[in-house]
Amino acid sequence: MSQLNLSLKIWRQKNANEKGSFETHQVEANEHMSFLEMLDVLNEKLISEKKEPVAFEHDCREGICGACSMVINGHPHGPQQKTTTCQLHMRHFKNGDTIHIEPYRAGAFPVIRDLVVDRAAFDRIIQAGGFVSVNTGQPQDANALPVEKDQASRAFDGAECIGCGACVAACPNASAMLFVSAKVSHLALLPQGKVEAARRVQSMVKQMDLEGFGNCSNVTACEAECPKGISVENIARMNREYFAAVLKSEE
Amino acid sequence: MPRDVASRAAKTACDEGLGVAPTGLAVYLDFSAAIKRYGQSKANSAGIHNASEAQIIELGEKVVEEKYGNLFEMYEKITGENPYKLPMKIYPAVHYTMGGLWVDYNLETNIPGLFALGECNFSDHGANRLGASALMQGLADGYFVLPYTIGKFLSGDISTPKIDANRAEFVAVEKETRERIDKLMSIGGSQSIESFHRRLGKIMWDYCGMSRTTEGLTAARQMIRELRDEFYRDVFVPGKGDEFNPELEKAQPAADFFELGELMVVDALNRNESCGGHFREESQTEEGEAKRDDVNYRYVAAWEYRGWKEEPIMHREDLDFDNIELKSRSYK
Numbered sequence: 001m002s003q004l005n006l007s008l009k010i011w012r013q014k015n016a017n018e019k020g021s022f023e024t025h026q027v028e029a030n031e032h033m034s035f036l037e038m039l040d041v042l043n044e045k046l047i048s049e050k051k052e053p054v055a056f057e058h059d060c061r062e063g064i065c066g067a068c069s070m071v072i073n074g075h076p077h078g079p080q081q082k083t084t085t086c087q088l089h090m091r092h093f094k095n096g097d098t099i100h101i102e103p104y105r106a107g108a109f110p111v112i113r114d115l116v117v118d119r120a121a122f123d124r125i126i127q128a129g130g131f132v133s134v135n136t137g138q139p140q141d142a143n144a145l146p147v148e149k150d151q152a153s154r155a156f157d158g159a160e161c162i163g164c165g166a167c168v169a170a171c172p173n174a175s176a177m178l179f180v181s182a183k184v185s186h187l188a189l190l191p192q193g194k195v196e197a198a199r200r201v202q203s204m205v206k207q208m209d210l211e212g213f214g215n216c217s218n219v220t221a222c223e224a225e226c227p228k229g230i231s232v233e234n235i236a237r238m239n240r241e242y243f244a245a246v247l248k249s250e251e
Numbered sequence: 252m253p254r255d256v257a258s259r260a261a262k263t264a265c266d267e268g269l270g271v272a273p274t275g276l277a278v279y280l281d282f283s284a285a286i287k288r289y290g291q292s293k294a295n296s297a298g299i300h301n302a303s304e305a306q307i308i309e310l311g312e313k314v315v316e317e318k319y320g321n322l323f324e325m326y327e328k329i330t331g332e333n334p335y336k337l338p339m340k341i342y343p344a345v346h347y348t349m350g351g352l353w354v355d356y357n358l359e360t361n362i363p364g365l366f367a368l369g370e371c372n373f374s375d376h377g378a379n380r381l382g383a384s385a386l387m388q389g390l391a392d393g394y395f396v397l398p399y400t401i402g403k404f405l406s407g408d409i410s411t412p413k414i415d416a417n418r419a420e421f422v423a424v425e426k427e428t429r430e431r432i433d434k435l436m437s438i439g440g441s442q443s444i445e446s447f448h449r450r451l452g453k454i455m456w457d458y459c460g461m462s463r464t465t466e467g468l469t470a471a472r473q474m475i476r477e478l479r480d481e482f483y484r485d486v487f488v489p490g491k492g493d494e495f496n497p498e499l500e501k502a503q504p505a506a507d508f509f510e511l512g513e514l515m516v517v518d519a520l521n522r523n524e525s526c527g528g529h530f531r532e533e534s535q536t537e538e539g540e541a542k543r544d545d546v547n548y549r550y551v552a553a554w555e556y557r558g559w560k561e562e563p564i565m566h567r568e569d570l571d572f573d574n575i576e577l578k579s580r581s582y583k
Contacts, residue, residue, distance in 0.1 A: 015495070034329075040445070047443045047498070052489055055497050063325065087328045113495045134398045142395070 004029045004090055007098040008042065010054055016110040016118075022100075031091040035078060036061060036068060038090055055114040061086040063227065066162030069169075070115045071102040076166035076225050084164065084227040104165055106174035108212045119165050121211040122179065126163075128207035129200035130183045132192045145191050158186035160228045167222035167230075173214030178222040180208050181238035182230045188241055198245035205242055253582065254379040255530065256539070258343035259461050265342065277340035286311035286335070345456065347380050348515070349528040353553050357400035358392060364404055368392040373551075378527050378541060378580065432492045435502050440485030444501045447482050451475065451508055459516050462530045468520040472513060479509040479559070514554045514563055521565065524548045545577050 006027050013020025027045070029038040036058050043053035059067035068085040072078035078088040093099065101115065109117040147155075161182035168176050184201050187193030193200070216235060223232045261278045264270060271277050287304075290311025294302040302310070312335050316323070323334045330340070351374055352360050352367040360367050369389035376384055458464075458471035482505075490496040525534040525541035526548065534542045550567040557563060 044443055044445060047445075047487060047489055048441075050487070050489070053498060055495065063328070083328060087325070089329065089331065091331055116495070116497075 002031050002095070004031060004093060004095045004097070006038075006093065006096075009098060009100045010114070011102045012054070012114055013103075013111050015113060020111065020114075029090050031089070033090045034061065034086055035072065035088040035090065036086050055112075055116045057116050058086060063087040064162060066164035069104055069117060069119070069164055069166070071100075071104060071169055073100050076104065076169040077164070077227050081224075082227055082229045084162075087227075104169035106165075106168045106213075108174065108176070109165060109168065117165075119163075121213070122163050122165060122176070124211065125176070125180060125204055125207045126183065129196070129203040130187070131196075132187060133195065147190060151189055155186050155189040157231070158182040158184075158189065158234055161186070161226075161230050162228060164227065166225050166227060168213065170221040170225035171214065171216075172219060172221070173217060175216045175222075176208050176211070176213040177216040177235050177238070178226065178230055178232065180204050181234035184238045184241060185234045188237070197241065198248055201238060201241045201245050205238075253580075254381065255461070255528065255541075259530070261341065261343055262461060270342075272340050277342045279338040280341045281338035282315060282334065283338070286315055289314035343461065345452075345460065347385075349374060349376055349380060350515075357403070358396055359400070359404065364408065366397060366401060366404075368397055376528070378530075380528070431503070431506075432499065434483075435486070435488050435499065435506065436492045438483065438486050438488070440487045442481075442485050442487060444486060444488065444498060444505050447478065447486060448501070448505045448508070450478055451505075451512055454478070455512055455515070459512070459519050462532050463519050464532045465520065468516050472516045472520070475509060475513045475516065476559075479513075482506070482509065510556055510559075514556060517563055518552055518554060518565075521552070522548055540580065543577075543579070549577075 006029060008025045008027055009022045010025060011020055012023045025042055025046075027038060027042045029041060033041070036056070039054060039056055046053045057067045057069055059065040061068075063084040063086060066084075068077070070076075070085055072085065072088070077083060077085045078092075080088055080092060103109075103111050103115045104117050106117075108121045109119055112118050159182075161179060163179060165176075165179070167178035168174050184204060187200060188197050218232075220232050223230065264278055265276050268275065269278075271279060286308055288311070290307035290309070291302075293310040293314055294300075294307055297310075299306065315335065326332075326334050326339055332339075347370070351370065351372045354360055354367050354372045358366050358368055358372060360372075369392055370385050372392070374380075375388055454471050454474050458467040458474075486502065488496075488502050489498050492499060519529060519531075522529060523531065523534065524544035524547070525531045526543050527541075530541055534544065536542050550569045553566045553568070555564040555566060
């Protein structure tokens with residue numbers, strides 16, 4: 001197992017109102033650790049020295065929850081393609097490397113502390129339309145709504161979005177179009193989502209604008225940095241959905 | 252091969268020093284035979300009679316990718332090795348504990364209005380929690396049960412006026428929470444929460460894991476109590492109690508885990524049989540299969556925690572089987 005001695009330049013910030021700055025720390029890791037495990041090692045060291053550990057978000061550590069959010073050497077979730085921070089392993093770094101770790105930078109994602117940003121704006125977008133209505137009463141038969149395999153697969157491609165916000169962090173405009181379009185596509189492609197489709201796309205886009213995310217100018221850095229490989233095709237689909245919905249009945 | 256038997260065998264092999272990888276905590280899971288088998292059957296059904304070995308492997312890998320593509324991708328990310336070409340190195344680990352909140356047929360817990368869906372409730376698992384069981388229960392509860400049962404609660408609740416947050420109950424809970432936080436913050440010891448959590452996890456893994464014994468469980472209960480005492484004497488929670496503090500977020504559930512862990516050990520000690528995911532070494536057949544005792548233990552237990560100094564109380568619900576006959580698992 002090869003050991004790595006690393007210099008970390010980590011963004012430290014007490015809260016949204018105070019100015020932050022980079023702090024340098026030395027850490028010893030081994031190549032089998034994930035990036036988050038390496039940060040755990042650093043935090044254990046800081047705690048043993050009675051210093052404040054670095055705040056960062058994590059939950060499942062399997063690449064499916066979307067909690068880990070940080071910019072590593074300029075890339076959201078680090079330099080590996082289709083990889084979340086928790087799935088990034090230290091063997092991709094070299095002994096003696098200096099690694100820059102920052103929070104997502106976007107006006108709509110204010111810093112809470114260190115590497116933790118407030119992504120509640122995404123929750124509010126979902127609340128605005130990311131749901132389907134289900135009637136109460138007798139349950140319907142499980143096979144009452146057949147969905148074609150192709151259709152299900154395409155909906156699933158959108159559903160793979162874990163809502164981590166890397167697309168926003170990657171975009172020079174801090175646009176949330178990839179996220180919103182993945183959610184809109186996922187539901188618009190399924191029969192369960194058809195009922196509210198026209199209203200959904202309008203409400204979600206409206207909420208996205210209210211939250212202060214920027215506009216899309218087709219840079220497509222979002223797709224390149226997305227840990228789940230969500231395609232910008234979804235943005236095109238959402239734009240079609242949106243125009244059709246506005247023509248039909250503007251909300 | 253059922254997963255519980257395979258897991259115990261993997262752990263036993265590693266305990267005996269037969270493990271692979273630098274840590275010795277792994278056994279091989281080799282897909283090469285399965286790839287050839289799937290490939291051959293794919294070739295047969297496609298009418299390719301003289302398929303070369305390379306063709307068969309290619310077809311077989313496609314079948315495996317359809318089935319387990321996402322898992323293989325995760326494995327490659329973690330290890331940096333291609334599992335289609337090299338045998339996977341695997342080791343059992345706890346990721347689920349087979350048990351949960353008591354609910355009625357409407358999925359409502361014993362707290363009115365608190366519904367529990369998915370695997371946090373009783374859970375439909377036997378000796379194994381297999382892949383996608385979590386999805387199955389989440390979907391079944393969320394799609395087919397709750398939409399049709401919560402309406403009854405909501406229809407009665409519609410006339411409830413807005414609840415005043417200054418009521419005595421709120422004030423009492425807030426005070427209790429504040430005191431708990433102040434207590435944790437004031438210990439000012441020298442060991443991190445993570446280190447206690449790991450030690451507790453190790454005790455549970457060693458003595459209340461895939462196989463359990465009376466001696467092991469008895470010793471574990473004592474160890475948990477000692478560790479808990481040490482936690483309240485020597486834990487260090489950095490930061491402040493009234494700001495964003497991930498360490499404090501960890502400390503509160505970690506403190507609860509001592510109670511939960513002890514209750515799990517008490518329950519495992521009480522259940523003098525093997526049943527489902529609970530395997531007591533004293534209670535097994537000659538072939539190493541779990542041996543149930545349907546006369547004495549045909550019930551589910553919910554334990555009431557009454558503080559550290561009192562013994563917990565067991566609330567049992569007997570299980571009646573009217574339409575099916577109780578049998579033992581057999582793969583023969």
